Amino acid sequence: MSEFEAIEKKWQKRWSDNKLFNVKVDEKKKKFYCLEMFPYPSGKLHMGHMRNFSLGDVIARYKRMRGFNVLYPMGFDAFGMPAENAAIKNQIHPRDWTVKCMTDMEEQLHSLGFSYDWSREIKTCMPDYYKWDQWIFLKMYEKKLLYKAKAPANWCPSCRTVLANEQVENGKCWRCKSAVIQKMFDQWFIKITAYVDQLLDDLKQLENNWPERVLTMQKNWIGKSKGTLITFKIKDSKKEVTVFTTRPDTVFGITYITLAPEHPLINELVKGTDKEDIVKRFAEEVKLESMIDRESVKDKKGLFIGHYAINPVNNEEVPIFIADYAIMSYGTGAVMAVPTHDERDFLFAQKYNLPLKIVIKQKDGDIDACSMSKAYEDDGILVNSGEFNGLDNNSAKEKITKWMEKKGFGKTSTQYKIRDWLISRQRYWGCPIPMVYCDKCGIIPVPIKDLPVLLPDDVVFREEGNPLETSKTFIKTKCPKCNGPAKRETDTMDTFFDSSWYYLRYTSPDYKAGPFDKEAANYFMPVDQYIGGIEHAILHLLYARFFQKFLRDIGLTKFDEPFKRLLAQGMVLLGGEKMSKSKGNIVEPKDITEKYGADTARMFILFAALPEKEFEWSEHGVEACYKFIKKLIGMAEGVSAVKKVDVKKLSSKEKTVIGKLNKTIKTVTENIDKYEFNFAISNIMTLANYLTKQKEAISSDVYNFTFGKVLVMLAPFIPHTCEELWEKGKNEGFVSVCDWPKFDESLIDEKADCFEEELEKTINDVKDVIKLINKTPKNISLFIAESWKYKVADMIRKAKDITDIKGIISDVMKDADARKHGGEATKMVQSVTKDMSKLVPSKINQSEEFGFFTESKSYLEKEFNCKFEILKAEDSTEGKAKSSLPGKPGILIR
RNA sequence: GCGGGGGUGGCGGAGUGGUCAAACGCGCAGGACUUAAGAUCCUGUGACUUAGUGUCUACGAGGGUUCGAAACCCUUCCCCCGCACCA
Numbered sequence: 004m005s006e007f008e009a010i011e012k013k014w015q016k017r018w019s020d021n022k023l024f025n026v027k028v029d030e031k032k033k034k035f036y037c038l039e040m041f042p043y044p045s046g047k048l049h050m051g052h053m054r055n056f057s058l059g060d061v062i063a064r065y066k067r068m069r070g071f072n073v074l075y076p077m078g079f080d081a082f083g084m085p086a087e088n089a090a091i092k093n094q095i096h097p098r099d100w101t102v103k104c105m106t107d108m109e110e111q112l113h114s115l116g117f118s119y120d121w122s123r124e125i126k127t128c129m130p131d132y133y134k135w136d137q138w139i140f141l142k143m144y145e146k147k148l149l150y151k152a153k154a155p156a157n158w159c160p161s162c163r164t165v166l167a168n169e170q171v172e173n174g175k176c177w178r179c180k181s182a183v184i185q186k187m188f189d190q191w192f193i194k195i196t197a198y199v200d201q202l203l204d205d206l207k208q209l210e211n212n213w214p215e216r217v218l219t220m221q222k223n224w225i226g227k228s229k230g231t232l233i234t235f236k237i238k239d240s241k242k243e244v245t246v247f248t249t250r251p252d253t254v255f256g257i258t259y260i261t262l263a264p265e266h267p268l269i270n271e272l273v274k275g276t277d278k279e280d281i282v283k284r285f286a287e288e289v290k291l292e293s294m295i296d297r298e299s300v301k302d303k304k305g306l307f308i309g310h311y312a313i314n315p316v317n318n319e320e321v322p323i324f325i326a327d328y329a330i331m332s333y334g335t336g337a338v339m340a341v342p343t344h345d346e347r348d349f350l351f352a353q354k355y356n357l358p359l360k361i362v363i364k365q366k367d368g369d370i371d372a373c374s375m376s377k378a379y380e381d382d383g384i385l386v387n388s389g390e391f392n393g394l395d396n397n398s399a400k401e402k403i404t405k406w407m408e409k410k411g412f413g414k415t416s417t418q419y420k421i422r423d424w425l426i427s428r429q430r431y432w433g434c435p436i437p438m439v440y441c442d443k444c445g446i447i448p449v450p451i452k453d454l455p456v457l458l459p460d461d462v463v464f465r466e467e468g469n470p471l472e473t474s475k476t477f478i479k480t481k482c483p484k485c486n487g488p489a490k491r492e493t494d495t496m497d498t499f500f501d502s503s504w505y506y507l508r509y510t511s512p513d514y515k516a517g518p519f520d521k522e523a524a525n526y527f528m529p530v531d532q533y534i535g536g537i538e539h540a541i542l543h544l545l546y547a548r549f550f551q552k553f554l555r556d557i558g559l560t561k562f563d564e565p566f567k568r569l570l571a572q573g574m575v576l577l578g579g580e581k582m583s584k585s586k587g588n589i590v591e592p593k594d595i596t597e598k599y600g601a602d603t604a605r606m607f608i609l610f611a612a613l614p615e616k617e618f619e620w621s622e623h624g625v626e627a628c629y630k631f632i633k634k635l636i637g638m639a640e641g642v643s644a645v646k647k648v649d650v651k652k653l654s655s656k657e658k659t660v661i662g663k664l665n666k667t668i669k670t671v672t673e674n675i676d677k678y679e680f681n682f683a684i685s686n687i688m689t690l691a692n693y694l695t696k697q698k699e700a701i702s703s704d705v706y707n708f709t710f711g712k713v714l715v716m717l718a719p720f721i722p723h724t725c726e727e728l729w730e731k732g733k734n735e736g737f738v739s740v741c742d743w744p745k746f747d748e749s750l751i752d753e754k755a756d757c758f759e760e761e762l763e764k765t766i767n768d769v770k771d772v773i774k775l776i777n778k779t780p781k782n783i784s785l786f787i788a789e790s791w792k793y794k795v796a797d798m799i800r801k802a803k804d805i806t807d808i809k810g811i812i813s814d815v816m817k818d819a820d821a822r823k824h825g826g827e828a829t830k831m832v833q834s835v836t837k838d839m840s841k842l843v844p845s846k847i848n849q850s851e852e853f854g855f856f857t858e859s860k861s862y863l864e865k866e867f868n869c870k871f872e873i874l875k876a877e878d879s880t881e882g883k884a885k886s887s888l889p890g891k892p893g894i895l896i897r
Numbered sequence: 898g899c900g901g902g903g904g905u906g907g908c909g910g911a912g913u914g915g916u917c918a919a920a921c922g923c924g925c926a927g928g929a930c931u932u933a934a935g936a937u938c939c940u941g942u943g944a945c946u947u948a949g950u951g952u953c954u955a956c957g958a959g960g961g962u963u964c965g966a967a968a969c970c971c972u973u974c975c976c977c978c979g980c981a982c983c984a
Contacts, residue, residue, distance in 0.1 A: 136983095216978085248984060303982075330983070346982095418983075616910090618909070624909065626923085696939095
């Protein structure tokens with residue numbers, strides 16, 4: 004047990020007793036919805052969770068302190084395979100297993116001190132949640148977004164069960180190692196493709212707020228491409244074949260056509276011919292092969308099926324092949340092949356000795372088909388293309404398509420890679436699909452008033468088939484329409500269905516009249532900050548976006564997109580690899596919390612790296628945070644409550660401390676706003692270290708004040724420690740919900756107040772400048788002194804901050820004169836501006852001219868043990884410099 | 898292959914044209930405290946040098962742009978992640 008456990012428990016209890024983090028709709032307050040991807044209840048929290056939730060908790064706590072009405076909920080994505088596997092293995096009911104796991108995880112979450120509103124907890128496996136899954140399902144059915152179709156599923160013939168993709172290892176069943184086959188099942192699909200354009204277009208709304216790579220992944224997954232459908236007649240047959248192409252500009256170069264092995268036309272064409280056997284065997288082989296190891300299919304294989312298609316643009320006869328590189332599920336399953344201008348076709352044509360016909364050449368220069376070593380896929384000019392010769396290929400695309408449309412064999416078309424979402428799962432532990440099969444009436448939805456369709460308990464968990472089918476009470480039912488005998492659907496829903504709308508349920512988790520309360524949802528939605536692993540970049544986020552749009556369309560919400568901002572956290576590595584059970588390189592959060600306490604664990608995981616970056620787990624790093632927390636406790640010795648300090652009455656040292664605090668507040672606030680938590684922590688560390696060193700030199704009021712602010716700033720990161728020390732310092736209330744410290748504009752004059760210290764620096768800086776000038780060849784020295792230094796200095800004097808100064812420097816450098824004088828001048832200017840940049844904000848130089856010298860004069864004289872005087876330009880210079888700056892004050896060194 | 902992100906001290910990692918040998922932390926070295934160890938605190942920590950100053954050098958490799966590059970451009974090598982025959 005860590006020495007911190009008692010303290011942590013104490014504050015967790017107080018927070019919960021005071022309902023500190025519970026939230027209600029409050030139109031007067033600005034809301035902030037902070038959400039983490041809810042976990043699957045495996046029973047154990049892992050580092051990924053820990054990082055995810057620590058990030059979310061800091062954001063939620065910070066926003067709360069900034070005065071937002073923060074919704075920060077937690078729940079469980081509780082349906083799914085592992086529970087069912089556990090059931091089969093241990094003969095325990097999946098519900099019992101899941102509930103136990105959830106209880107365990109809740110406990111772990113509590114012990115880490117995350118500031119969830121637990122009154123809003125959601126468990127998707129509970130009927131009061133999945134009832135609304137079914138409700139939404141029925142609404143989708145009503146809107147014709149659901150349909151049943153035959154689809155292949157992974158089927159293990161020996162276990163007689165459907166397998167999830169993850170259960171197929173190298174084409175074999177994970178349990179019995181027999182070869183998995185693709186078997187066709189009648190399954191439910193959601194027509195997500197009906198929303199494809201919106202899903203694509205609305206990605207624009209997310210730009211800058213979602214990680215670039217997630218947007219790209221979604222785009223690629225949707226895979227929109229514009230092209231042309233072209234229909235070919237088949238020689239000696241009444242049949243036709245339609246291909247999809249994005250390169251209509253190359254139609255004159257077609258030398259063959261390929262069909263996917265599953266293409267229905269193949270059987271029709273080869274039936275009764277001498278090719279029938281060999282072609283069918285080939286198709287079977289390919290199907291099996293692609294199951295066993297899709298990735299190894301590099302070498303393209305094909306077979307001539309004995310038929311020819313007629314290219315409608317030039318009436319050429321081209322052979323039809325069946326080939327493994329054509330896939331049925333994209334386009335039409337048939338591809339026109341132009342080996343000269345498509346690399347895949349090129350490789351295939353070389354292997355099977357098919358002709359090459361060039362139809363695009365480079366603007367200048369020729370391509371020779373015989374000497375080609377790879378396809379020419381770049382842009383160019385059309386040749387061998389009838390009336391289109393001489394066009395550039397991009398404009399030819401449209402012209403050729405239009406021409407084909409007119410002739411009646413071509414038509415523009417948009418194709419997508421995304422396919423409808425298969426949601427049927429032949430498993431028990433999921434939300435039952437509320438459908439009934441009646442011999443008389445067909446497929447009938449369960450009426451909404453009869454929801455939920457409950458999962459039955461009289462089920463046998465065995466390795467074969469869907470356990471739900473073993474229930475005696477579930478399957479047999481009455482048809483809602485004719486009241487005759489009917490059978491229930493035994494498929495359950497994909498768990499992604501449950502997780503596609505849970506964020507809405509959090510806004511009103513106990514709502515009885517619908518999936519969620521419209522008003523609550525409109526208040527809290529959209530989610531302002533969503534946080535989770537990159538592994539959900541495609542599916543979960545796409546489905547949730549789709550649900551949001553659907554629910555909007557049936558009038559339940561008013562937003563297009565559910566998640567305004569997305570943070571995809573990086574992985575936690577150990578030994579350079581992702582922590583995973585199979586690799587055995589796991590550090591559990593529990594190991595750390597037991598030894599060092601929750602705050603240390605939280606702090607380390609935030610301190611280790613920027614949130615999006617992966618980082619290497621390091622026990623040393625953990626200890627560092629532990630040390631810091633202990634140091635903080637030491638710093639709290641003898642502190643008393645924070646009192647306002649009157650800056651005017653402070654000593655210069657104290658002013659410096661307050662000024663540093665003020666500056667730290669500013670940067671830490673910026674750090675947190677930008678989610679740079681590691682920098683925020685490091686800046687607070689720096690301040691704490693500084694404060695420790697100054698303790699003796701400042702009054703206890705200033706110390707208490709500064710330390711108090713340090714606690715407040717650390718509260719989102721290490722809340723337990725901060726609460727404890729806050730209380731120890733006899734401060735009132737919870738530091739967790741006190742106001743975030745404000746950066747005080749008036750204290751920014753910290754530098755002016757810290758005259759002594761700044762002046763010390765000034766003297767050193769001026770010394771540098773003097774040395775530099777003395778060393779520089781005279782002409783340059785003068786030039787610099789009288790021209791650039793003045794010019795730059797003058798501009799810099801007007802500058803507000805360092806960024807401004809940077810801008811000025813780069814402006815000056817663009818000036819041709821500056822460049823002429825090369826490196827020497829540059830060095831000078833750099834050095835001078837460096838000097839200036841330090842001096843200017845110090846506000847020491849308030850005099851009209853080179854004031855800083857005026858004020859520093861006596862110090863300088865003391866320092867150098869000599870006299871300085873202030874000169875005007877005309878007094879000090881000769882030649883060029885003098886005339887270039889009439890009447891301007893000049894360098895001041897004698 | 899395509900798409901995305903990277904390669905900086907002994908380490909984790911800062912730094913995206915000019916304030917600057919590189920935040921913060923780890924490790925290491927020295928000092929204080931201690932009988933000692935640990936803990937804690939202080940100092941140092943690229944190299945060479947100094948009383949202080951100073952000089953030189955690194956940002957995977959090689960070129961280029963610039964007065965000035967770790968940062969921008971080109972070439973090249975390596976690592977990680979995602980998709981993978983999408984016509």
